[in-house]
Amino acid sequence: xxxxxxxxxxxxxxxxxxxxxxxxxxxxxxxxxxxxxxxxxxxxxxxxxxxxxxxxxxxxxxxxxxxxxxxxxxxxxxxxxxxxxxxxxxxxxxxxxxxxxxxxxxxxxxxxxxxxxxxxxxxxxxxxxxxxxxxxxxxxxxxxxxxxxxxxxxxxxxxxxxxxxxxxxxxxxxxxxxxxxxxxxxxxxxxxxxxxxxxxxxxxxxxxxxxxxxxxxxxxxxxxxxxxxxxxxxxxxxxxxxxxxxxxxxxxxxxxxxxxxxx
Numbered sequence: 221x222x223x224x225x226x227x228x229x230x231x232x233x234x235x236x237x238x239x240x241x242x243x244x245x246x247x248x249x250x251x252x253x254x255x256x257x258x259x260x261x262x263x264x265x266x267x268x269x270x271x272x273x274x275x276x277x278x279x280x281x282x283x284x285x286x287x288x289x290x291x292x293x294x295x296x297x298x299x300x301x302x303x304x305x306x307x308x309x310x311x312x313x314x315x316x317x318x319x320x321x322x323x324x325x326x327x328x329x330x331x332x333x334x335x336x337x338x339x340x341x342x343x344x345x346x347x348x349x350x351x352x353x354x355x356x357x358x359x360x361x362x363x364x365x366x367x368x369x370x371x372x373x374x375x376x377x378x379x380x381x382x383x384x385x386x387x388x389x390x391x392x393x394x395x396x397x398x399x400x401x402x403x404x405x406x407x408x409x410x411x412x413x414x415x416x417x418x419x420x421x422x423x424x425x426x427x428x429x430x431x432x433x434x435x436x437x438x439x440x441x442x443x444x445x446x447x448x449x450x451x452x453x454x455x456x457x458x459x460x461x462x463x464x465x466x467x468x469x470x471x472x473x474x475x476x477x478x479x480x481x482x483x
Contacts, residue, residue: 221243222240222241222243222458223240223241223242223382224238224239224240224241225238225239225240226238229240229442230400231398239282239378240354241441246290246341246343247262247289247290248290248344248345248346249275249286249287249288249289249292249294249337249338249339249343249344249345250284250286250287250288250337250345250348250350250351251283251286251334251335251336251337251345251348251350251352252283252286252287252335252350253281253282253283253299253333253334253335253351253352253353254272254281254282254283254285254353255268255279255280255281255282255353255354255355256268256280256281256282256320257270258417259261262265265278265322266280266295266322267280268280270293270341270355273325273328273356273357273358274357274358274359274360274368275325275326275327275328275357275359275364275441275443276324276325276326276327276432276433276443277324277325277357278322278323278324278325279322279323279325279331279355279357280320280321280322280451281299281317281320281322281323281335281353281383282319282321283297283299283318283319283320283321283334283335283337284307284319284320285322285332286319286335286337286345288339288426290339292339292340292341292343293339293340294337294338294339294420295338295339295340295372296318296337296338296339296418297317297318297319297335297336298335298336298337298338299315299317299321299323299333299334299335299336300315300333300334300335301313301331301332301333302333302334302335302352303330303331303332303354304327304329304330304331304332305327305328305329305330306329306462306474307327307368307370307439307440307441308326308327308329309326309439309440309473312324312326313339315329315333324439325357326441327357327366327368327441328356328357328358328359328364328366328476329356330354330355330356331354331355331357332352332353332354333353333354334347334351334352335351335352336351338355339449340379342371342372342383343398345430359445359481360445360447361445361446361447361479362446362447362448362449362479363445363446363449363477363478363479364443364444364445364476364477364478365378365380365402365443365444365445365456365475365476366440366441366443366476366478367440367441367443367458367473367475368439368440368441368472368473368474368476369438369439369440369441369458369471369472369473369474370471370472371438371439371467371469371471372438372439373437373438373465374438374460374462374464374465374467374469374471375435375436375437375438375460375461375464375465376442376458376459376460376471376473377397377398377434377442377458377459377460377461378397378431378442378443378444378447378456378457378458378463379395379396379397379455379456379457379458379459380395380396380397380444380454380455380457381395381396381454381455381456381457382417382454383452383453383454383455384452384453384454385417387455388460389455389457392414392415393414393416393417394415395415396415396429396430396431396444397431397459398431398434399412399431400412400413400414400415401414401415401429401430401431401444402430402431402434403424403431403432407423414428415428415429416428417429420449425447426447426448427446427447427448427449427450428446429444429445429446430445430446431443431444432444432445432459436461436464437464456475456477458473458475
């Protein structure tokens with residue numbers, strides 16, 4: 221486009237000055253954020269099934285469809301998590317990569333990620349219909365119990381009891397917690413034989429519980445999963461374990477219980 225800038229003066233005999241102006245309109249780059257779908261070309265594990273994302277999974281992101289309408293090269297891809305479940309520790313996302321990126325999903329719930337791309341002229345893309353990708357991490361177990369808390373260093377422990385038989389916390393046989401319910405707790409590792417509420421199933425499988433994380437350094441999460449829970453009564457408890465961090469400060473703990481993927 222072209223125009224003329226006219227400068228006039230009220231000084232006697234001052235000439236009128238005309239300055240021609242021209243500008244070239246350029247479109248900004250366009251970011252296209254997607255989940256890197258699994259296919260014959262993209263094979264697991266470095267791809268994701270969007271409808272089968274679970275807590276503690278990695279999700280693989282793809283920005284290779286991004287483009288510059290002016291034909292310039294894209295030189296930077298910046299991914300940012302702009303929506304995530306309440307209580308998530310943003311340091312856990314471990315979001316990294318350029319055209320292809322990956323991200324850790326610490327909690328069940330909905331996530332929203334935005335991609336911004338930059339061309340060689342330094343122009344960046346704007347928010348658009350294609351710049352954001354939204355997805356859900358859904359528990360794979362029928363019963364998923366999630367604990368988070370808001371103190372950055374103290375140790376809160378999740379306990380789940382099979383209360384239909386015994387509701388005592390720290391009971392070696394009927395309370396699933398850090399001592400006896402982590403999947404690293406093997407039968408030969410005394411004194412931590414894995415909790416096994418139902419003898420007709422292997423430990424950590426089907427109606428028997430498992431603790432996936434024993435988080436001792438603050439914020440969580442800790443999760444207990446039961447793939448195929450039996451009918452009965454269960455107890456859920458949170459215990460402050462002061463031997464790790466004796467900080468005597470108020471802490472807000474949050475429990476979320478998912479049944480068949482629903483909160």
